[in-house]
Amino acid sequence: MKNLSTWRVLLVAAAxxxxxxxxxxxxxxxxxxxxxxVTPAELKWVPIISGWQIAVVSGDPDKDGxxxxxxxxxxxxxxxxxxxxxxxxxxxxxQGAFLVGVGEKYDEQQLKPxxxxxxxxxxxxxxxxxxxxxxxxxxxxxxxxxxxxWVNPAEVTPPAAAKK
Numbered sequence: 205m206k207n208l209s210t211w212r213v214l215l216v217a218a219a220x221x222x223x224x225x226x227x228x229x230x231x232x233x234x235x236x237x238x239x240x241x242v243t244p245a246e247l248k249w250v251p252i253i254s255g256w257q258i259a260v261v262s263g264d265p266d267k268d269g270x271x272x273x274x275x276x277x278x279x280x281x282x283x284x285x286x287x288x289x290x291x292x293x294x295x296x297x298x299q300g301a302f303l304v305g306v307g308e309k310y311d312e313q314q315l316k317p318x319x320x321x322x323x324x325x326x327x328x329x330x331x332x333x334x335x336x337x338x339x340x341x342x343x344x345x346x347x348x349x350x351x352x353x354w355v356n357p358a359e360v361t362p363p364a365a366a367k368k
Contacts, residue, residue, distance in 0.1 A: 247275065251363030255282025255336070261343070265350035273345040278302075278336030286310055286333045286355040291346050293326040300340030306332045308355045318342075331355055 239262070247259035256278050263272035275298070278284075286308050295302070297318045304324070305314035310333045317337065318324060326332055344350075354360050 249277060252276075253284070254361035254363055255279040256284065256363075263348065265348050267348045270348045271345070272348050272350055273343060274350065276340075276342050276344065278340040278342075280336060280338050280340075282336045282340075283310065284334040285359040286331050287352050288329050288331050288355070289326070289346075289353070290349070290351055291328050293328075293350075294345050295324050295326065296343045297322045298341040298343055300336060300338035302340055302342050303335045303337055304332060305334070306330060310359070 242261055247261065249257040249259045252258050256276055259275045259277070261273040261275055263270050265272040265274055278300070280300075295304075295318070297320050299320060301320075302318045302322075303315035304318060304326075305311055305316065307314060308331045312335075315335060
């Protein structure tokens with residue numbers, strides 16, 4: 205009798221294990237593959253203001269509540285007039301130097317350099333401005349929507365392609 209009870213326990217345990225394994229394997233087949241790797245060559249750059257372009261790396265920066273990552277490419281000396289964002293902007297410098305200042309008026313004396321590898325969080329609604337030193341690439345991430353609100357829209361120079 206003891207042997208029969210032992211076998212029943214083993215059979216029940218094996219059945220439970222098989223059910224769990226089948227469920228795990230089924231979930232594994234349904235789970236998405238690893239997030240695709242994005243290479244620099246795959247980025248689609250779009251001019252935004254004179255001397256600056258943007259490329260979406262992941263997510264949708266226009267969607268409310270969705271995480272996003274974007275890159276900005278600035279030509280040497282390209283300015284970003286004073287502006288602000290409705291959410292925090294997290295910035296990492298990937299190439300060149302990004303000079304950043306805070307305030308509602310562009311002031312070269314207020315610019316502080318961020319070199320390659322530097323990181324900062326610009327709090328939501330903080331008025332700030334910037335300039336590229338050398339060919340510059342920065343990466344920004346946050347929670348959408350990502351919007352730029354210009355302090356003085358008349359200071360914004362459209363990209364050359366949009367000047368036609």
